[in-house]
Amino acid sequence: MGLLKRFSQGELGLNRVEAFSDGVFAIVVTLLVLELRVPVLHDRGSVGELGHQLVDLVPKFLSWLISFIIVCKFWLNHHHLLGFARHATYGMVWLNSIFLMFQSFIPFPTALMGEYPMNPLAVSLFGVVMAVNTLLFIALQSYILRNLIKPELLGTQVPHLTRKSFVGVISYLLGVAATLFNVHIAVVLYALTPLFFITPPQAKNN
Amino acid sequence: MGLLKRFSQGELGLNRVEAFSDGVFAIVVTLLVLELRVPVLHDRGSVGELGHQLVDLVPKFLSWLISFIIVCKFWLNHHHLLGFARHATYGMVWLNSIFLMFQSFIPFPTALMGEYPMNPLAVSLFGVVMAVNTLLFIALQSYILRNLIKPELLGTQVPHLTRKSFVGVISYLLGVAATLFNVHIAVVLYALTPLFFITPPQAKNN
Amino acid sequence: MGLLKRFSQGELGLNRVEAFSDGVFAIVVTLLVLELRVPVLHDRGSVGELGHQLVDLVPKFLSWLISFIIVCKFWLNHHHLLGFARHATYGMVWLNSIFLMFQSFIPFPTALMGEYPMNPLAVSLFGVVMAVNTLLFIALQSYILRNLIKPELLGTQVPHLTRKSFVGVISYLLGVAATLFNVHIAVVLYALTPLFFITPPQAKNN
Amino acid sequence: MGLLKRFSQGELGLNRVEAFSDGVFAIVVTLLVLELRVPVLHDRGSVGELGHQLVDLVPKFLSWLISFIIVCKFWLNHHHLLGFARHATYGMVWLNSIFLMFQSFIPFPTALMGEYPMNPLAVSLFGVVMAVNTLLFIALQSYILRNLIKPELLGTQVPHLTRKSFVGVISYLLGVAATLFNVHIAVVLYALTPLFFITPPQAKNN
Numbered sequence: 057m058g059l060l061k062r063f064s065q066g067e068l069g070l071n072r073v074e075a076f077s078d079g080v081f082a083i084v085v086t087l088l089v090l091e092l093r094v095p096v097l098h099d100r101g102s103v104g105e106l107g108h109q110l111v112d113l114v115p116k117f118l119s120w121l122i123s124f125i126i127v128c129k130f131w132l133n134h135h136h137l138l139g140f141a142r143h144a145t146y147g148m149v150w151l152n153s154i155f156l157m158f159q160s161f162i163p164f165p166t167a168l169m170g171e172y173p174m175n176p177l178a179v180s181l182f183g184v185v186m187a188v189n190t191l192l193f194i195a196l197q198s199y200i201l202r203n204l205i206k207p208e209l210l211g212t213q214v215p216h217l218t219r220k221s222f223v224g225v226i227s228y229l230l231g232v233a234a235t236l237f238n239v240h241i242a243v244v245l246y247a248l249t250p251l252f253f254i255t256p257p258q259a260k261n262n
Numbered sequence: 263m264g265l266l267k268r269f270s271q272g273e274l275g276l277n278r279v280e281a282f283s284d285g286v287f288a289i290v291v292t293l294l295v296l297e298l299r300v301p302v303l304h305d306r307g308s309v310g311e312l313g314h315q316l317v318d319l320v321p322k323f324l325s326w327l328i329s330f331i332i333v334c335k336f337w338l339n340h341h342h343l344l345g346f347a348r349h350a351t352y353g354m355v356w357l358n359s360i361f362l363m364f365q366s367f368i369p370f371p372t373a374l375m376g377e378y379p380m381n382p383l384a385v386s387l388f389g390v391v392m393a394v395n396t397l398l399f400i401a402l403q404s405y406i407l408r409n410l411i412k413p414e415l416l417g418t419q420v421p422h423l424t425r426k427s428f429v430g431v432i433s434y435l436l437g438v439a440a441t442l443f444n445v446h447i448a449v450v451l452y453a454l455t456p457l458f459f460i461t462p463p464q465a466k467n468n
Numbered sequence: 469m470g471l472l473k474r475f476s477q478g479e480l481g482l483n484r485v486e487a488f489s490d491g492v493f494a495i496v497v498t499l500l501v502l503e504l505r506v507p508v509l510h511d512r513g514s515v516g517e518l519g520h521q522l523v524d525l526v527p528k529f530l531s532w533l534i535s536f537i538i539v540c541k542f543w544l545n546h547h548h549l550l551g552f553a554r555h556a557t558y559g560m561v562w563l564n565s566i567f568l569m570f571q572s573f574i575p576f577p578t579a580l581m582g583e584y585p586m587n588p589l590a591v592s593l594f595g596v597v598m599a600v601n602t603l604l605f606i607a608l609q610s611y612i613l614r615n616l617i618k619p620e621l622l623g624t625q626v627p628h629l630t631r632k633s634f635v636g637v638i639s640y641l642l643g644v645a646a647t648l649f650n651v652h653i654a655v656v657l658y659a660l661t662p663l664f665f666i667t668p669p670q671a672k673n674n
Numbered sequence: 675m676g677l678l679k680r681f682s683q684g685e686l687g688l689n690r691v692e693a694f695s696d697g698v699f700a701i702v703v704t705l706l707v708l709e710l711r712v713p714v715l716h717d718r719g720s721v722g723e724l725g726h727q728l729v730d731l732v733p734k735f736l737s738w739l740i741s742f743i744i745v746c747k748f749w750l751n752h753h754h755l756l757g758f759a760r761h762a763t764y765g766m767v768w769l770n771s772i773f774l775m776f777q778s779f780i781p782f783p784t785a786l787m788g789e790y791p792m793n794p795l796a797v798s799l800f801g802v803v804m805a806v807n808t809l810l811f812i813a814l815q816s817y818i819l820r821n822l823i824k825p826e827l828l829g830t831q832v833p834h835l836t837r838k839s840f841v842g843v844i845s846y847l848l849g850v851a852a853t854l855f856n857v858h859i860a861v862v863l864y865a866l867t868p869l870f871f872i873t874p875p876q877a878k879n880n
Contacts (some may be wrong), residue, residue, distance in 0.1 A: 070281055072341050074690055079288025084698025085778060086705065091300075094709075094789045103795040110795075124778070128771040132764070135690050144336070148303065153334040155433045160330070167300045177309040177316075203805045276509040278486055285494025293498065297506075322544050347529070366498045367537070373506045383522075385513040484692055484753050491700025499704065503712075558750070565746040572704045572742070581711045589721040589728075 060067050061253035073152060077138075080156045081131040084163065088127075091167040119182075122247050123162055126186060129250040130159060130193060137197055139256040141204040151199050157191040161185060167241075176235040177241050183232035186246065190224045197221065224249055263271040279358060283344075286362045287337040290369060294326050294333075306439040312326035328453050329368055335456040336365060336399060340345075343403055345443060347410040357405050361398040367391060375449075383439040385448050388440035393451065396430045403427065429453055480556040485564060489550075492568045493543040496575060499537075503579040506533060522571055527644050531582035531594075534659050538598060539558055541662040542571060550611055553616040560568050563611050567604040573597060581655075588647040595644035598658065603635045609633065686762040696755075698774045699749040700837075702781060706738050711752060737788035737800075740865050741764040741780055743805060743838050746776060747868040748811060755815055759822040769817050773810040779803060787861075794853040801850035804864065808842045816837065842867055 112175035115174035141148070165182040172178040301315035347354070371388040380385040439452035507521035553560070577594040585588040643657035713727035731838070783800040790796040849863035 068341065068345070072284060075281065075284040075693065076288055076337060076341075078690060078693040079285055079697055080292055081291040082694055083701055085774070086698055086701040087296070089778050089781055090296075090705070090708075092779075094782075094785045097790065097793075100790055101792050101794075103793065104796045106790065106793055110799075121775075124775045125771075127769075128775075131694060132767055132771075135694075139686070149338055150334075153331075153338075156291070157327075157334075158331045160295050163295055164298045164300075171300045172303065172306050172312065174307050175309065175312055177308075177312045182318075184318075222315055248698065274551070278490060281487065281490045282494055282543060285491055286498055289495055289498040293502070296502075326639065355544055356540075359537075359544075362497070363533075363536045363540075368503050370499055370504045370506075377506045378509065378512050380513050381509075381515065381518055382513075383518045387522075449538065480753065480757070487693065487696040488700055488749060491697055492704055495701055495704040497700060499708070502708075520780050561750055562746075565743075568740075569742045569746075570705070573710075574705050576710045576712075577706055583712045583717065584718055584724065586723055587715075587721065588719075589724045593728075667701075 060196070068146070068149065070141060070144050073144045073149060074138060075154060077134060077152065078131075078257070081127060081134070081159055084160055085124055085127050085131075088123050088161050088166055090238070091163070091170055092116055092120065112248040115173035116167075116170035116216060118243070118247075119166050119173070122250075123166040125247075126250045127159065127162060129253050130189065133193065133253065137193075140206060140209055141200050142206045143204065145204065146148055146198070148199055148204060150201050151192070151196045155189070158189045158192055160187065162189070168183060173243070176239055179239045180232045183190045183235070183242060183246060187225050188227040190221060190228065194221045194225075220253075224253060227252070274352070276344060276347060277356060278352050279350045280341075280344060283340060283358065283362060284337075286366055287333060287340070290366055291330055291333050292339075293369050294329050294372055295349065296446075297376055298322055298326065298370070301418060306366060308406065321379035322376035324449070325372050326380070326457075328449070329372040331453075333368060333457045335459050336395065339399065339459065343399075343406060346412060346415055347406050348412045349410065351410065354402070354405055357398070357402045361395070361402050363400055364391065364395045368395070379449070380445055382445055384436040385445045386441040389434045389441070389452060392455070393431050393434040393438070396427060396434065398430075400427045426459075430459060433458070474612060475487050476571075480558070481562065482550060482553060484551060485556045485561060487546075489568060490548060492572055493539060495530070497536055497539050497543075497603055498577055499575050503582055504528055504532065507560055512592055521568070527585035528582035529540045529557055530655070530659075531578050531585070533574065534655070534662075535578040535608050535657075538570065538605045538662045539574060541599065541665050543632055545605065545665065546590060549605075549612060550557070550563075550622055554614050554618045555616065557616065560608070560616060565637060567608050570601045572598065574601070585655070588651055592644045594646040595640045595647070595652070595654060595658060598661070599640040599644070602640065604632045606637075632665075638663070677747055678787070686734070686767065688756060688759060688762050691762045692756060692768060695752060695770065695774060696749075698778055699745060699752070700777055703745050705744055705781050706741055706784055707779070709788055710734055710738065721795075733791035734785075734788035736861070736865075737784050740861070741784040741866075742869045743779065743865075745780060747871050748807065751811065751871065755811075755818060758824060758827055759818050760824045761822065763822065766814070766817055766822060768816045769810070773807070773814050776803065776807045776810055781805070791861070792857055797857045798850045798853040801846045801853070801860060802863060804867070805843050805846040808839060808846065812839045812843075819839070838871075842871060845870070 058160045061238065091114060095106065097105050099105055112245070162185060165178075168178045169182045227245060227249040231242040231249075234241040234245060298319060301312070301319070303311050303315065305311055309447060371391045372378075374384045375388045433455040434453060437455070440447040440451060453455040504525060507518065507525070508516050509521065511517055545657040553572060559645060576592075577597045580590045581594045639657060643654040643661070646653040675819040689742060704727070710731060713724070715723050715727065717723055742744075768845045778802060783803045786796045845863060845867040849860040849867070
């Protein structure tokens with residue numbers, strides 16, 4: 057039975073897991089722009105009216121920008137992480153699916169924060185969703201590093217990877233806490249967090 | 263003619279069938295979130311009003327969650343199944359296309375059940391669509407197992423695979439029947455059904 | 469210069485052309501369902517009212533079904549055709565892009581015919597768009613068969629392929645003409661046309 | 675550390691960067707059609723009323739057409755460019771992500787120009803976004819040509835490539851300037867610009 061199980065797990069190639077994940081990342085990132093609706097103008101030719109309407113869209117542009125960078129960061133780290141795995145297993149595929157579920161949820165809090173940028177609940181929901189996404193990525197990461205790591209990479213990678221990721225969770229949750237005082241601080245924290253992760257964490261060198 | 267036909271069928275690589283299918287799965291799963299619309303608030307900064315509106319969205323969140331898990335399950339089993347096939351044929355591609363057609367239909371009953379969670383017809387339509395999807399997957403499965411299975415895998419896989427799948431059909435139809443009495447029981451059944459299939463059925467060991 | 473040009477053209481692998489095309493096909497096919505909007509009910513729990521509303525959606529379901537089958541047919545024939553090509557060139561990529569442009573246009577006439585199934589202009593536009601798509605596919609086909617065919621396949625394939633495709637164009641245009649008398653005949657013709665092409669045309673055997 | 679860094683960068687295969695990019699390109703190009711909304715008719719069966727409504731949609735069709743060609747051109751040049759790279763690095767992935775961010779933004783100015791074709795601000799925004807996209811592509815291009823070019827291609831490609839790209843930027847900005855006098859000239863310039871780039875720039879021959 058153990059043998060059969062292993063065979064069955066080995067049957068799952070990484071390529072379709074990557075293709076499905078890349079599809080979801082690409083769609084999430086592209087759907088974000090759908091929240092930028094064409095404004096309704098009374099004077100259709102008026103430059104001034106359209107200018108004012110576009111200025112009113114600034115919170116939505118910002119919300120879109122922050123989410124885009126965050127999802128790209130998750131995609132890059134996902135790409136980096138799957139490079140460590142020797143194959144896929146059902147456990148890994150399900151952790152990946154739940155992670156992708158919360159990735160695909162991102163357009164909702166993005167739209168909510170873009171529409172109600174001064175509403176503390178709307179702004180804090182954004183941070184909570186990003187913190188949950190980061191936690192799910194950490195779960196996927198530790199599963200892969202514990203069970204699926206390529207033999208030649210064993211040992212050096214594990215500790216550093218996990219620790220830096222929690223910085224992301226804490227940073228998003230600080231943003232959530234900041235909404236109690238000032239929503240702008242929260243948005244700044246959300247925008248800064250992915251910048252700490254623009255390169256995936258490096259392995260320790262000693 | 264027989265020879266030409268075989269050649270022509272052999273021309274169809276599995277890779278583009280997988281790429282097209284992965285694309286459809288990824289888009290279906292990501293479009294589901296578009297039904298979660300940003301609520302309209304009278305007091306744009308009110309935490310309480312937004313909170314109430316988000317609570318009203320709970321049936322839509324649940325509907326989205328159940329569909330997401332179900333589509334991921336279909337994707338995983340599809341991935342597993344195509345691992346058995348040695349190549350694609352026109353028959354297989356058309357069965358696959360009809361299956362994908364009903365997969366791509368899933369956002370509609372999901373949105374309907376999310377909008378009208380107490381309407382027995384809305385809830386039962388969800389179950390009917392999932393039962394039809396499962397039947398179409400079984401059709402694809404038995405076609406592949408009968409005609410396209412890799413020679414080295416012949417014999418052990420066939421019976422067990424088909425039997426367990428019908429459990430899914432029956433479970434969804436029990437949910438449909440339950441809507442006559444209580445829609446909540448139906449939703450619970452829909453949510454539980456994919457959990458029986460989080461790992462694809464294993465081959466018999468003797 | 470001739471040498472450099474050939475080198476530059478040889479640089480274009482078929483894999484990304486296929487990936488881009490598969491992405492467009494998969495998205496077109498999945499976006500079609502977005503036209504099936506959740507009906508607005510006055511009595512949210514009423515089975516009868518929802519039932520009536522779903523019956524009113526039947527033209528949209530039919531329109532969706534016909535388009536889905538047609539796009540899958542184009543995808544299958546595209547997959548088959550690219551199997552003949554030894555590589556991609558700029559000419560081929562642009563013909564492919566224009567073909568994909570009209571493929572991605574399909575959701576519009578589909579939605580129009582679904583919304584106004586008794587309007588002769590709406591129904592005839594659907595046929596015109598499908599005829600144009602078929603013509604563009606024929607253009608792509610004859611370009612590939614003339615310029616890019618794998619040396620080992622030369623000779624046998626060319627004539628038969630092109631001739632059968634024109635049957636599709638004529639059939640869609642007959643549907644367009646039928647809208648002058650009876651829109652139902654047009655819809656039946658649209659539904660039947662792809663059934664002639666569920667397998668790509670075979671090479672002549674002598 | 676230098677060694678480790680190089681290893682870490684070598685870990686990033688080009689295939690997922692291409693898959694993610696192709697996904698974004700394919701979705702952008704297909705989402706463009708969603709702006710073509712089914713018109714509302716008072717007399718649902720009237721050919722004349724639908725005809726008038728479709729004529730009113732002509733600016734949206736044109737806007738869609740121009741954007742489609744432009745995005746296909748970017749895709750083709752992206753495909754061509756990545757053929758020069760020996761692998762991906764974090765710097766390249768982030769430049770690519772920012773480029774894709776502005777690609778995914780294209781549906782918004784396209785919809786705006788389609789809705790308000792006589793509004794100088796709407797028309798000029800379209801040109802600005804295309805100029806920014808071209809500049810970001812140039813940045814990606816010079817990064818790859820400077821740091822990641824395959825050793826066997828070194829030398830001949832670099833100068834010609836960059837110079838021709840700036841023609842695109844200038845052409846889009848001329849269109850933006852033209853909106854001060856006449857929006858039609860701007861639209862014509864936007865439509866003509868991608869036609870200069872239907873084949874990626876060739877390397878110098880001496």
